[in-house]
Amino acid sequence: MKMENMNLTQPKCNETTSRSFTSPPLSLRVNEPTFDLIARPYRWLEYLTLGRALERCRLHYLPNLLQQKQALVLGDGDGRFLAQLLARNPQLHADAIDTSATMLRLLRQRCESIAPTRLQTQQTSALTFPVDAKSYDLVVTHFFLDCLTQPEFEALVARITSALAPGALWLTSDFRIPSGPMRLPAKFIVRALYFAFRILTGLRTTHLPDHTTPLTRAGLTRITHQHRLAGLLFTELWQTNTNPTSHPLR
Numbered sequence: 001m002k003m004e005n006m007n008l009t010q011p012k013c014n015e016t017t018s019r020s021f022t023s024p025p026l027s028l029r030v031n032e033p034t035f036d037l038i039a040r041p042y043r044w045l046e047y048l049t050l051g052r053a054l055e056r057c058r059l060h061y062l063p064n065l066l067q068q069k070q071a072l073v074l075g076d077g078d079g080r081f082l083a084q085l086l087a088r089n090p091q092l093h094a095d096a097i098d099t100s101a102t103m104l105r106l107l108r109q110r111c112e113s114i115a116p117t118r119l120q121t122q123q124t125s126a127l128t129f130p131v132d133a134k135s136y137d138l139v140v141t142h143f144f145l146d147c148l149t150q151p152e153f154e155a156l157v158a159r160i161t162s163a164l165a166p167g168a169l170w171l172t173s174d175f176r177i178p179s180g181p182m183r184l185p186a187k188f189i190v191r192a193l194y195f196a197f198r199i200l201t202g203l204r205t206t207h208l209p210d211h212t213t214p215l216t217r218a219g220l221t222r223i224t225h226q227h228r229l230a231g232l233l234f235t236e237l238w239q240t241n242t243n244p245t246s247h248p249l250r
Helices: 042-050 053-059 080-088 101-111 150-161 180-201 212-217
Strands: 070-074 093-098 119-123 136-142 164-175 221-228 233-239
Touching (some): 042 053, 053 164, 053 221, 053 233, 080 093, 080 101, 080 136, 093 101, 101 119, 164 180
Parallel strands (some): 070 136
16 A cells, blocks of 8 residues: 555534435436446445455545545445445535435435434436535545546536535545556456446446546545555545644554
8 A cells, every 4th residue: 555645634524414315316417327227236246246355445444534524425336335434433424426216225225224314315417416515525436437438527526626625535446457467457357347337227438537637636635545456446545735733544
């Protein structure tokens, strides 16, 4: 694990009390993929293809999120990560965004017993949901950015960074094409996954977006990262501009 910056500051964020709800879908992208068909078997499909590697990526930096208060969680699927985050951080309130009604139903089933008044869900696109009314000190995008084209991701970053508190964290995990002997196998695996998801969900994206450049241009700094499966998977923690007060990464 490489550390770019060993200091992590705690942002300030207004605490709010919320209730779990599902709002009507807003305008989605043209040809928006639907993950309803694979929502229930998704966990076991994930374990069958890559074991628990994706799960380990999601949870790797969980101990560093215990001081956050307002989270925006995009495309968390069936809510396995969010349930653990809410359980470990009792002061956290979360907004969970997903286009899949079935995924959100599973997420609420996992999370509402843990945090019945600290969770809001919205069935809508991450590219259109309203962000103006909130100030987030945490954004989570686990294995979600690979569903976006490069222009879509750049638009997403522009929208979300306007709603981030000073010192906010952005935790992201996804696939990557490493250099070295794993490069060709990684390309094959990623192409195969895109092909499968196109058949199962209608996903039209075919290439992994460059996430590093838009986040850096938006003023975020990658403070730590880890690779798994010979570089096929990554998990990274980014942070906006911070204040002098800091606490160390664990």
